[in-house]
Amino acid sequence: MAGTARYLRYILFAFVCIIVIFFISSSSSGPRQHLQSASDILKEQSSKWRGSDAQTPAKADAEKAGSAATAHVRPAAATPMSATTPNLKTSLPPPKADGSRMNATFVTLARNSDVWEIARSIRQVEDRFNKRYNYDWVFLNDAPFDDTFRKVTTALTSGNTRYGLIPEQHWSFPSFIDQERAAAVREDMRERKIIYGDSISYRHMCRYESGFFFRHPLMLEYEWYWRVEPSIELFCDIEYDTFRFMAENKKKYSFVLSLYEYVETIPTLWESVKGFIKEHPEHIVENNSMGFLSDDGGKSYNHCHFWSNFEIGNLDWLRSKAYVDYFDHLDHDGGFFYERWGDAPVHSIAAGLMLRKDELHFFNDIAYYHVPFTHCPTDEQVRLDNKCHCNPKDNFDWNGYSCTSRFFEINSMKKPEGWEKQQ
Numbered sequence: 001m002a003g004t005a006r007y008l009r010y011i012l013f014a015f016v017c018i019i020v021i022f023f024i025s026s027s028s029s030g031p032r033q034h035l036q037s038a039s040d041i042l043k044e045q046s047s048k049w050r051g052s053d054a055q056t057p058a059k060a061d062a063e064k065a066g067s068a069a070t071a072h073v074r075p076a077a078a079t080p081m082s083a084t085t086p087n088l089k090t091s092l093p094p095p096k097a098d099g100s101r102m103n104a105t106f107v108t109l110a111r112n113s114d115v116w117e118i119a120r121s122i123r124q125v126e127d128r129f130n131k132r133y134n135y136d137w138v139f140l141n142d143a144p145f146d147d148t149f150r151k152v153t154t155a156l157t158s159g160n161t162r163y164g165l166i167p168e169q170h171w172s173f174p175s176f177i178d179q180e181r182a183a184a185v186r187e188d189m190r191e192r193k194i195i196y197g198d199s200i201s202y203r204h205m206c207r208y209e210s211g212f213f214f215r216h217p218l219m220l221e222y223e224w225y226w227r228v229e230p231s232i233e234l235f236c237d238i239e240y241d242t243f244r245f246m247a248e249n250k251k252k253y254s255f256v257l258s259l260y261e262y263v264e265t266i267p268t269l270w271e272s273v274k275g276f277i278k279e280h281p282e283h284i285v286e287n288n289s290m291g292f293l294s295d296d297g298g299k300s301y302n303h304c305h306f307w308s309n310f311e312i313g314n315l316d317w318l319r320s321k322a323y324v325d326y327f328d329h330l331d332h333d334g335g336f337f338y339e340r341w342g343d344a345p346v347h348s349i350a351a352g353l354m355l356r357k358d359e360l361h362f363f364n365d366i367a368y369y370h371v372p373f374t375h376c377p378t379d380e381q382v383r384l385d386n387k388c389h390c391n392p393k394d395n396f397d398w399n400g401y402s403c404t405s406r407f408f409e410i411n412s413m414k415k416p417e418g419w420e421k422q423q
């Protein structure tokens, strides 16, 4: 009997060993499961602090697979975070795109050599805003994007990335431009040390941003755009959908910084605008922002413009007959090449004259830097609520070279407390 009991104990022991070996081997057979659980822990921790807005690992995997299979096109995010994770920050919008997104995209014009500078910008835009919305990102270039550019930008973005080549006729001298005259201007500007004054490519860039980016085949699919340039910074969390805000508030164009343009780059721009107004008075709207652009009722331009390296705007407006007539008129006057007209005054004058005042928006809560200016909200509570890391001393809004005061005045907006101290 004692022997039988011993045998039974051996059998039981062997059985337990087999079960233990089975569990060890099954849990170590998938390193991915280890990764997933580590990522789950991270996710759980981060959602405790930030509200549940992190991606599920399963979804991240699905997106990676999607991106590999369809050349950078990821499936639109669908599943909100686990309902069991407490969302401590109830003011946050729905964490992921769920079909209620706007028809919108980021858009960046860039060279391959801009890759690391645009990488910095993307990282900030994603961290501060787009990781919650996964909006697409369109990259445009006058030369084909190389593999490094595509790989780096696709890895950093949460939405689909799309890469467009600019057609040559949108990035070259139009036939009506006198090349010799344009070359003489560049030489003269080089001698006078006017910034980008001797550059041909900068002129193509300004003309493209003024008149063509919104007509690129890739852009035709969208209604809203957010322009992002290399090496910008975003200093605050943006916890709402800025595109939806624009649509719901009937806004068409927006800015964060405004300033005076270099007079030497646009000596005859206003003459050209006046010619356009005469030719197409039907495109000038009532209740426009002429008071932002001119101090004498339109006789002369005061050089105020919205800084167009940041823009959130409506593409249908830019594609409208009014805007296209305006661009064609300016283009034929030749100032993109015979002077060095920038897309910032070109867009700003259009927005100022062809949109109603209430269709323009100042995004105070988008704290932003593009060398050398910063917009940092004046109101401390706005900075704290949105986890801003900008130094309010750097805020340019109320500086004498900014036109933002003027924007507030023509719109009878109350300036934030403490603005005088930042003058």
Ligand SMILES: Nc1nc2c(ncn2[C@@H]2O[C@H](COP(=O)(O)OP(=O)(O)O)[C@@H](O)[C@H]2O)c(=O)[nH]1
Binding pocket: 108, 109, 110, 111, 114, 140, 141, 142, 143, 201, 202, 205, 228, 229, 230, 309
């Ligand atoms: N593809 C392409 N993009 C350009 C070129 N020049 C400028 N850009 C882009 O146009 C935008 C404005 O140029 P940037 O050098 O930032 O001008 P700045 O901000 O006025 O000093 C940026 O997004 C640049 O990456 C060019 O020759 N080719």
Ligand SMILES: [Mg+2]
Binding pocket: 229, 230, 309, 370
């Ligand atoms: Mg720039």
